[in-house]
Amino acid sequence: MSRQHISRRRFLATTATTAAITIVSRHVLGGRRHTPPSEILTAGLIGCGGQGGEDLNTYIRAPGGDYKLLAACDVDKGRLDRARRKFGEHVELYTDWRRVIERKDIDVISIATPPHWHALMCIAAAQAGKDILCEKPMTRFIAEGRAVVTAVKRYGRVFQTIHKIMRSGLLRYCPAVYIQQGFFPVLRYCGKVNLKPLPVPGHLDWDMYCGPSPLRPYHPHRFGGTHRLYWDYEGGSLADFAQHHVDPFQWIYGKDDTSPVEVEACAAPTHHDACGLWAWVELKYADGLTLVLDGNEWGPRYDRKEPRHVEISDLDEESHKKVEAMPEPEPLLWFVEAVKTRKEAGGHVEASHRAVTIAHLSNIAIRLGRKIKYDPVKEEIVGDEVANRLVYQPMRRPWHI
Amino acid sequence: MPTLEEIKNLVGQIPDPDEGGSYANLDMNKVEQIEKVIAQLHKGGRDSVLGLVDMLVEPGKGDDIKARFALHLLAVHVTRKGHEQARSEFIQAVASQVYGDRPKAVQIYLIERLQLAGTKAIVGTLGKALLDPELCDPAARALTSIRDGAAEQLLLALSKVRGSQRLSIINSLAVLRAEEAADAFRKALRDPDPDTRIAAAWGIARIADASASEVLLKCAEDHKGWERINETDACLALAENLVAAGKRSKASAIYSHLRRTRTDLPERHIYETAAQGMMTTR
Numbered sequence: 001m002s003r004q005h006i007s008r009r010r011f012l013a014t015t016a017t018t019a020a021i022t023i024v025s026r027h028v029l030g031g032r033r034h035t036p037p038s039e040i041l042t043a044g045l046i047g048c049g050g051q052g053g054e055d056l057n058t059y060i061r062a063p064g065g066d067y068k069l070l071a072a073c074d075v076d077k078g079r080l081d082r083a084r085r086k087f088g089e090h091v092e093l094y095t096d097w098r099r100v101i102e103r104k105d106i107d108v109i110s111i112a113t114p115p116h117w118h119a120l121m122c123i124a125a126a127q128a129g130k131d132i133l134c135e136k137p138m139t140r141f142i143a144e145g146r147a148v149v150t151a152v153k154r155y156g157r158v159f160q161t162i163h164k165i166m167r168s169g170l171l172r173y174c175p176a177v178y179i180q181q182g183f184f185p186v187l188r189y190c191g192k193v194n195l196k197p198l199p200v201p202g203h204l205d206w207d208m209y210c211g212p213s214p215l216r217p218y219h220p221h222r223f224g225g226t227h228r229l230y231w232d233y234e235g236g237s238l239a240d241f242a243q244h245h246v247d248p249f250q251w252i253y254g255k256d257d258t259s260p261v262e263v264e265a266c267a268a269p270t271h272h273d274a275c276g277l278w279a280w281v282e283l284k285y286a287d288g289l290t291l292v293l294d295g296n297e298w299g300p301r302y303d304r305k306e307p308r309h310v311e312i313s314d315l316d317e318e319s320h321k322k323v324e325a326m327p328e329p330e331p332l333l334w335f336v337e338a339v340k341t342r343k344e345a346g347g348h349v350e351a352s353h354r355a356v357t358i359a360h361l362s363n364i365a366i367r368l369g370r371k372i373k374y375d376p377v378k379e380e381i382v383g384d385e386v387a388n389r390l391v392y393q394p395m396r397r398p399w400h401i
Numbered sequence: 402m403p404t405l406e407e408i409k410n411l412v413g414q415i416p417d418p419d420e421g422g423s424y425a426n427l428d429m430n431k432v433e434q435i436e437k438v439i440a441q442l443h444k445g446g447r448d449s450v451l452g453l454v455d456m457l458v459e460p461g462k463g464d465d466i467k468a469r470f471a472l473h474l475l476a477v478h479v480t481r482k483g484h485e486q487a488r489s490e491f492i493q494a495v496a497s498q499v500y501g502d503r504p505k506a507v508q509i510y511l512i513e514r515l516q517l518a519g520t521k522a523i524v525g526t527l528g529k530a531l532l533d534p535e536l537c538d539p540a541a542r543a544l545t546s547i548r549d550g551a552a553e554q555l556l557l558a559l560s561k562v563r564g565s566q567r568l569s570i571i572n573s574l575a576v577l578r579a580e581e582a583a584d585a586f587r588k589a590l591r592d593p594d595p596d597t598r599i600a601a602a603w604g605i606a607r608i609a610d611a612s613a614s615e616v617l618l619k620c621a622e623d624h625k626g627w628e629r630i631n632e633t634d635a636c637l638a639l640a641e642n643l644v645a646a647g648k649r650s651k652a653s654a655i656y657s658h659l660r661r662t663r664t665d666l667p668e669r670h671i672y673e674t675a676a677q678g679m680m681t682t683r
Contacts, residue, residue, distance in 0.1 A: 098627045102626040102630070124630065124631075127633070127634045129667070129668070129669070129671070151634075154634075154637060156674070188425075190424055190425035192422035192423050194418060194464075195422070195460075197461045214513070217460050217461070269432065271424060272473035272513070274423065274424070276425075299429065368480070386480040389516070389517060392546075394573065395542075396538055396542070397569045397596070398572060399572075400572055400576055400600065400603060
């Protein structure tokens with residue numbers, strides 16, 4: 001059994017599963033015809049911080065495959081020194097990720113940088129014919145996601161976003177509304193509004209770190225984990241956590257290829273730079289299904305609907321029939337099996353884009369302090385031209401999507 | 402018409418951040434207080450904006466936390482439906498303060514507020530900012546967000562700038578899919594800077610300029626590494642856009658070329674993508 005496969009009905013009863021699979025050499029995988037020196041995927045790692053390298057272990061080695069790390073890249077030379085000690089002398093080190101992409105001997109790129117770089121790196125990896133493991137959140141704004149989807153599909157690459165697919169066990173079923181409550185650490189995701197510029201440390205390429213985002217004065221709080229608290233690099237707790245919770249939600253409800261049409265948030269007035277406080281976000285789909293992200297840490301409680309934790313056996317007859325009538329979703333594959341079979345991985349590119357779109361739409365409603373309407377086909381906000389400026393955010397030269 | 406002192410007093414009513422420097426300390430009373438301040442500033446119109454701008458300082462050179470916060474909240478506030486007149490006043494007032502002897506960091510902050518709230522009415526101000534090496538890229542991004550009237554300003558500035566400013570402008574014209582920039586894109590394919598060539602290639606793809614397909618293919622052919630990867634992608638994107646525009650024979654020529662030339666193993670995925678694309682031309 002090599003599939004991370006679980007029935008929708010069992011899933012709704014808050015079940016989870018994992019699986020083990022085997023690896024075969026890259027040359028029989030379809031796609032590129034070369035034969036690697038062994039039955040091992042060759043990998044390049046971009047971003048050597050906390051998560052760097054762990055994703056390759058989790059998504060290739062743990063399910064039974066193997067890889068050889070050939071290249072590691074970071075804008076922080078201190079991290080590269082640590083990467084050298086961790087991964088060994090054979091790993092070539094880089095401070096410019098484009099040099100990793102250029103290498104012709106790498107099959108898989110693992111991206112573990114801050115999210116403002118994710119889309120550009122995913123696109124470039126696809127253009128260079130590499131399969132992609134990308135940390136969550138997949139992107140920093142909505143249009144990036146569509147550009148990644150286009151690139152991955154154009155080149156027939158395997159893509160998987162790293163998040164707790166099917167393993168969170170946090171879902172609660174309710175026929176009309178799903179409320180994700182209390183898994184968003186709101187208070188500690190408020191950025192600082194009083195950052196004073198400091199000299200850039202000699203070991204850090206700050207310009208490259210900022211990359212497509214505006215070049216701000218250096219401050220360590222913008223870097224190394226706390227980057228999550230700033231709009232330029234991520235987008236607070238919603239951007240950091242929503243993909244964990246929303247990807248399985250969208251999958252189980254058959255929303256992998258669509259998005260909500262109305263989004264309303266309850267939040268404090270939002271700073272231009274630092275992420276701030278929010279209470280809840282209500283997102284409605286065209287069919288009436290409502291998703292509520294309830295931070296449960298600040299502000300007025302969401303009181304329009306009651307959260308319910310329902311086991312399949314608790315459902316009334318009508319709801320039970322609805323669940324039974326739901327078609328089974330496609331099985332989810334681990335990255336390494338998807339590479340082998342050239343099928344879509346669980347958390348594949350379109351699903352991942354649609355999942356993180358939830359976080360981005362929520363943040364747009366929070367940042368503008370108003371309800372927005374969204375066209376999931378055109379992927380544009382309807383009747384609010386200013387809100388669309390947050391759907392597509394122009395990048396600093398020379399970057400573009 | 403509020404005086405500067407009154408504006409300072411209003412801004413002073415915005416709550417202080419907590420000891421850690423964040424606004425995690427806001428409760429609903431404080432939220433209400435902020436909203437009242439913004440409503441008062443909104444009533445003050447142009448004078449409020451000018452007063453707030455006068456309170457901005459270079460980062461690290463003083464405390465303008467509340468003034469910056471207020472100016473941003475006002476920018477968001479005026480973009481609500483029904484506030485069109487206030488929005489017009491706001492952006493005209495901000496645009497009038499972009500120049501002069503204000504620190505560059507303050508000028509950039511103002512441009513970023515225009516990126517959010519600006520309209521065609523102030524693109525001339527941003528067009529002028531394109532000529533300043535430090536303001537060029539933020540101004541180009543602001544124009545790209547505003548869109549309406551942006552391409553004209555970018556093209557006007559293009560002939561007057563060099564180096565990285567030229568890259569910013571070509572990049573923005575490509576984002577905007579500015580068909581009127583077709584000549585500029587073709588010319589920029591021969592730019593000495595590889596990033597400018599890549600941006601131009603992308604622009605050609607985005608406007609589906611069939612007349613540039615041969616020169617684009619040659620450009621990709623002549624380069625290696627990062628540039629080759631990007632320019633080849635532009636060739637494929639151009640072909641896709643030509644198919645979408647009904648110019649199938651032009652697209653077919655691109656795909657044929659790539660199938661003929663990208664046969665080495667590391668570019669096998671290009672060959673395969675071109676082969677897939679070829680099927681869409683039939």
